[in-house]
Amino acid sequence: MAEKLVVLDPGHGGKDPGASGPTKKREKDFVLTMALKVEDILKNVPNITVSLTRRTDVYLELSDRAKVANRMKADFFVSIHANSFLSTSHGSETFYKKDNSKSAAQVLNKAMVGASGLYDRGVKYGNFAVIRETTMPSVLLEVGFISNPEEEKLLFDTAFQDRVALAIAKSICDYMGVKFVVQPAPTPGKPVPVSYPIMEVTVHAEPAQKFEGINVSGTTWLPSRPIGEYLGGKIGYKKGQVTINGTAVETMNIGGTGYVTARALAENVGARPFWDKENPTKVDIYPKEAV
Ligand SMILES: [Zn+2]
Known part of the structure; x- marks a missing residue:
């Protein structure tokens, strides 16, 4: 079976911090952490390969993010963001632009909301550059509102992040038709698999x-x-x-x-x-x- 390739796109980065919350936590840090967590999970799933548009705190033009995924001929593109509006705004939502992306948005949104436990704002049409200029099915996740004090706190909570990252990883596999099986963890007493530099x-x-x-x-x-x-x-x-x-x-x-x-x-x-x-x-x- 051929490997499916998903590109994860942590929004913002470098000189562009994205939104920031009441306690000054930044969207660019949250989304990078999330993308790396999703990558860590998918790395161990057979038949799926994962690549990131950025793996560090660097600035990337929106059109370059799309170019990267197009050039790699990725099968699926997932941009990760946190929302920002009023301090009372709340919930998770998922955007798609192209007709071929709506079903993906539904699959990922359902899983994300299930894990985040936040209000389901649903799946919406959104004309964002990264999901417009990518040639493969593409979605943009807004995990929660960083402008909302309670949600800001959650977005930077490790248990919340792990739960949502797992749900996103699993739903990516579901959508791409890849069985979600993680390579077995090492059993105590057995040699730990070598990790390479x-x-x-x-x-x-x-x-x-x-x-x-x-x-x-x-x-x-x-x-x-x-x-x-x-x-x-x-x-x-x-x-x-x-x-x-x-x-x-x-x-x-x-x-x-x-x-x-x-x-x-x-x-x-x-x-x-x-x-x-x-x-x-x-x-x-x-x-x-x-x-
Ligand atoms: Zn954003």
Whole structure:
């Protein structure tokens, strides 16, 4: 089965804090935390790959967020926000723009409201750039009102965040037709699965985009689907192996995601990887068009 690719888009970031609450907590921090939590859950679900428009506190243009998802040929796009209006405004709601996104909005909204326990403001049509300019089904979640003192407090409560993140992750799987099975947790006494050092990967396409890879005994391995497609390659799957533009390459399955080496990936799409000599956790990849 081919991997489905979902792009999570934590709203705002960097110079754009988004809305802020009565105690000055910021929307950009809440949405990044949520996106990373949803990613953490989906990382361990087979047959789904997750990528983020931003993984740190950086500013991104709205049109670049859409470009990133379009370039990756994502199957689904989920933008995460917190609402702001009056201190008495309350509840969760979900926006869609395109006809092909309404059913997704309904699935995610139902799950989000179920977990948030907040008033259900329902599914609404909204002409927002990120859900208009993305070419795949796209929704924008407003988890709760940061302008409301009680909801602001909830939005920054860890238990609330975990509950809502789980519901969002599960509903993404439901909508995408992927079975929600988390890879088994390690049992006590058994060796803990190895966790590999993270590699910070920058793909210098338009726009430049950061990804996470891993370092296994000195070799850089990358999630094949988001990075391969971002580099203009065609990623497929055949008998447990990833194919890049039709060529099967050595594949490692991590948390249900097909990883390939940076060298194999670059070679098969005509890109060039450069490892940073000063900082061995960094790799820059230049696509064919930029070389
Ligand atoms: Zn927002």
